[in-house]
Amino acid sequence: MGKKILVVDDASFMRLNLKNILEGQDYEVVGEATNGNEAVKLYQETRPDLVTMDITMPEKDGITAMKEILEIDPSALVLIISAMGQEAYIKKAIVAGAKHFIVKPFKKDNVLKVIEKVLEGGR
Amino acid sequence: MSNLDFEKFQKLFLQEANEQLEIMEKAIMQLEEKGEDREIIDEFFRMAHSLKGSAGSMGYTAIASLTHEMENVLDKLRNTPGILNDDMIDLLFISIDTLKHLRENVEKDLPESVNPEIDHLLQRFQEITSPDGQKKQKAVDKKLYLTSQEFKNLKEKDQEKNVFLLCFELIHQQEMQSMVAFLIFNNLKDEGEIIKTCPPHLEEVEGDLPFFSILICTEKGREEIGKIVEQALDQEEYKIFPWSEIEKGEAGEYCQEVKESFARRDESRDSIRVDIEKVDQLMKLVGELVIDKERLLEISKGIKANSRDNPEAQALLQTIPHVDFIATELHESVMDIRMYPVGSIFKRFPRLVRDISRQTGKEVHLEFSGEDTELDRTILQEVFDPLVHLVRNAIDHGIEQPDQREARGKTARGSVALNAWQEENNIVIEVKDDGAGIDLEKIKARALEKNLVREKQAEEMDRESILELIMEPGFSTSESVNDLSGRGVGMDVVRTNIENLDGEVEITSEAGMGTSIKIVLPLTLAIVQALMVREKGNDYAIPLSAIFETMAVNGKNESDLIKTVKNREVVIWREQVIPLIRLSDFFQMGTSCQEGFLVIGGVKGRMVAIMVEAVLGEQEIVVKSLGDFLGKDKLFGEIPGISGATIKGNGEVALILDIQGMLKSFKKGGDTIERQSISC
Numbered sequence A: 001m002g003k004k005i006l007v008v009d010d011a012s013f014m015r016l017n018l019k020n021i022l023e024g025q026d027y028e029v030v031g032e033a034t035n036g037n038e039a040v041k042l043y044q045e046t047r048p049d050l051v052t053m054d055i056t057m058p059e060k061d062g063i064t065a066m067k068e069i070l071e072i073d074p075s076a077l078v079l080i081i082s083a084m085g086q087e088a089y090i091k092k093a094i095v096a097g098a099k100h101f102i103v104k105p106f107k108k109d110n111v112l113k114v115i116e117k118v119l120e121g122g123r
Numbered sequence B: 001m002s003n004l005d006f007e008k009f010q011k012l013f014l015q016e017a018n019e020q021l022e023i024m025e026k027a028i029m030q031l032e033e034k035g036e037d038r039e040i041i042d043e044f045f046r047m048a049h050s051l052k053g054s055a056g057s058m059g060y061t062a063i064a065s066l067t068h069e070m071e072n073v074l075d076k077l078r079n080t081p082g083i084l085n086d087d088m089i090d091l092l093f094i095s096i097d098t099l100k101h102l103r104e105n106v107e108k109d110l111p112e113s114v115n116p117e118i119d120h121l122l123q124r125f126q127e128i129t130s131p132d133g134q135k136k137q138k139a140v141d142k143k144l145y146l147t148s149q150e151f152k153n154l155k156e157k158d159q160e161k162n163v164f165l166l167c168f169e170l171i172h173q174q175e176m177q178s179m180v181a182f183l184i185f186n187n188l189k190d191e192g193e194i195i196k197t198c199p200p201h202l203e204e205v206e207g208d209l210p211f212f213s214i215l216i217c218t219e220k221g222r223e224e225i226g227k228i229v230e231q232a233l234d235q236e237e238y239k240i241f242p243w244s245e246i247e248k249g250e251a252g253e254y255c256q257e258v259k260e261s262f263a264r265r266d267e268s269r270d271s272i273r274v275d276i277e278k279v280d281q282l283m284k285l286v287g288e289l290v291i292d293k294e295r296l297l298e299i300s301k302g303i304k305a306n307s308r309d310n311p312e313a314q315a316l317l318q319t320i321p322h323v324d325f326i327a328t329e330l331h332e333s334v335m336d337i338r339m340y341p342v343g344s345i346f347k348r349f350p351r352l353v354r355d356i357s358r359q360t361g362k363e364v365h366l367e368f369s370g371e372d373t374e375l376d377r378t379i380l381q382e383v384f385d386p387l388v389h390l391v392r393n394a395i396d397h398g399i400e401q402p403d404q405r406e407a408r409g410k411t412a413r414g415s416v417a418l419n420a421w422q423e424e425n426n427i428v429i430e431v432k433d434d435g436a437g438i439d440l441e442k443i444k445a446r447a448l449e450k451n452l453v454r455e456k457q458a459e460e461m462d463r464e465s466i467l468e469l470i471m472e473p474g475f476s477t478s479e480s481v482n483d484l485s486g487r488g489v490g491m492d493v494v495r496t497n498i499e500n501l502d503g504e505v506e507i508t509s510e511a512g513m514g515t516s517i518k519i520v521l522p523l524t525l526a527i528v529q530a531l532m533v534r535e536k537g538n539d540y541a542i543p544l545s546a547i548f549e550t551m552a553v554n555g556k557n558e559s560d561l562i563k564t565v566k567n568r569e570v571v572i573w574r575e576q577v578i579p580l581i582r583l584s585d586f587f588q589m590g591t592s593c594q595e596g597f598l599v600i601g602g603v604k605g606r607m608v609a610i611m612v613e614a615v616l617g618e619q620e621i622v623v624k625s626l627g628d629f630l631g632k633d634k635l636f637g638e639i640p641g642i643s644g645a646t647i648k649g650n651g652e653v654a655l656i657l658d659i660q661g662m663l664k665s666f667k668k669g670g671d672t673i674e675r676q677s678i679s680c
Helices: A012-023 A036-046 A062-072 A087-096 A108-121 B003-034 B038-058 B061-079 B086-107 B116-129 B148-160 B177-189 B222-230 B243-247 B260-267 B276-306 B311-338 B349-360 B377-398 B402-407 B440-449 B455-460 B463-471 B491-500 B659-669
Strands: A004-008 A028-033 A050-054 A078-083 A100-104 B144-147 B162-169 B192-198 B211-218 B238-242 B255-258 B339-341 B364-369 B374-376 B414-423 B426-433 B504-510 B514-522 B527-535 B538-543 B547-553 B562-565 B568-573 B576-582 B596-603 B606-612 B614-622 B642-647 B653-657
Touching: A004 A012, A004 A036, A012 A028, A012 A108, A028 A036, A036 A050, A036 A062, A050 A062, A050 A108, A062 A078, A062 A087, A078 A087, A078 A108, A087 A100, A087 B177, A100 A108, A100 B177, A108 B222, B003 B038, B003 B086, B038 B061, B061 B086, B061 B116, B086 B116, B086 B349, B144 B148, B144 B192, B148 B162, B148 B192, B148 B211, B148 B243, B162 B177, B162 B222, B162 B243, B177 B192, B177 B211, B177 B222, B222 B238, B238 B243, B276 B311, B276 B377, B276 B614, B311 B339, B339 B377, B349 B364, B349 B377, B374 B377, B377 B414, B377 B426, B377 B491, B377 B514, B440 B455, B440 B463, B463 B491, B463 B504, B491 B504, B527 B596, B527 B606, B538 B614, B562 B576, B568 B596, B568 B606, B576 B596, B576 B659, B596 B614, B596 B659, B606 B659, B614 B642
Parallel strands: A004 A028, A004 A050, A050 A078, A078 A100, B144 B255, B364 B414, B538 B653, B576 B606
Antiparallel strands: B162 B211, B162 B238, B192 B211, B339 B374, B414 B426, B426 B514, B504 B514, B527 B538, B527 B614, B547 B596, B562 B568, B568 B576, B596 B606, B642 B653
């Protein structure tokens, strides 16, 4: 049974891109959220094994959403998706509990590798 | 000691201290002038030492600890010739000044102040004297150096816990390598004590970092540590050495024990003074080289197509990428020479802040962050005066009197912070206070009074625009013209100075909470990454740092993307409505194209979409000023939207678009603004 993944990104292009990559590899995308609020809500509903979280989004940003998810479920595995050059955000996210990060524009192989690593490392 | 005795001793102490300080001051001036001189250092050392002794026995702890640290530095200078640098000299100067003040306090029977300035000084001394003090050191060297003492300590630590050296070589991760380092650092720091890293201050490094190492002391075993590391990267990307192997020298490639004196020499070796003009000349030449390099790359495109079997052409094709690489490296190296930590100007503030707080009777705590942030030296020098002004303002107009603060539920002592950090291609220096904040209504009233705005205008202004009023010439809110600020040099001068450096001033303020003024400066003035676009046969460069996205516009999606709101064209992008500027319209070059590309860009959160015919690609451009032709009072008058020009790979000139300028002129006059027709 494929691991369940929640994809969070405000750009539909990015969500589609990730979904294609993931579903080609026996992962199940259990939900797609377009902002931080939706992400927290969908996390509670779907309880995925991993969340891919964009940082800059309308309404609620990814780091805040991640913090809220970690409050609900401290063992949540959240992977941050960031644009090049957003070092400060990535650092913030890591300190707040992100398990890893992916830099946009991403390569398929790298995405899968990082996801695998995070899932492996997760309790 | 009876009172009388004490007074006698104190008098003697004061007298002696005076002489000692005079000799020290003379010595430091000689050192600055002549460079290192053993005799002078010896005398300096003796004076510091005896002052320390007498201060200690009189119970003046601040003087004693400061002279103690001075002694350490001087001792180091004695033992390792060739390490005297400007930083040390500055530090010693400041220390002598501080000692003089402390002595005065004693004389005036004031309590010996325990102020943060002294703590900061002490910390800086320790940075210089401790082996890992050099924060800026780059990871050119893969080796982690351990002094004999550290080696011994680690051996002891390994008896109870485990000491591991982790050496990382990132093979798979190519982007933001330093963030992988940060991730690992962050994960490991919960597992034990991180003793040392290479490069030092690993958690603060940004950018490329193919190699780094971490020395950790932990209760965990090898496998557990490995498991934590492998959450972030692959097995083949790191090596782990337990202490036993380090001791046997098996990690010799990555870790080395050094005799104390060598360790010291190593950390501060080889610095020479070079005339800044020489570096500027070098920079200019490198700029020319980058232009030629781009030309070569352009030419090589032509060669590729039509001379496959010409061996000489093939050889040329192989050489050009190398030239490209070398030119880029050379550019970075020269830039690096010019870079200077902002801490070098921050350190001049404690004195100033103390002076102002004394004169105003306000209590102020000065904080720093990001002192290691580096900025072009020339820019840094120009920034000092504006910063002084901002700090003065912060204390003068921002921080309230202690009793007022307490009445407002704040601490009696106000805080002024000097912060610096890098934000994309900019360096930001912030002066932040926790004072009264700026009263918007007062500003409005003042601006009306000074006829800077009309009443109707003032009513419609948003917060940001009101705050910007304080930077208008002729504006000054200071009710009492005093010694410090309000001497006619106002915020308008600050803004002008910063804008001359291509920078900006941003003000945010909250009533009762404080004010933050940010100076945003370009990281480098000379060479930037840009997106090249074309409109009506002319090429334009848009700095990449201001661009978020580009989108193709064609007959199919035009009506979805571009809408008309209140007679103005706008673009809906990520649920935001942003104004559309058609480049042809903006520069009055005729009818705009209907199909082409939208470049979504923005500065300081203000977005704009620019419609162009074609997007040509990214390029490294050398920014050339058009100072003699464009701008206020210049040949062609001020043309908004153009910040300079560059020479393209094919030798032609392209204009560099200034998104902020475009936004400003667009906001001001909309379509009625008079613009001159321009093409290159």
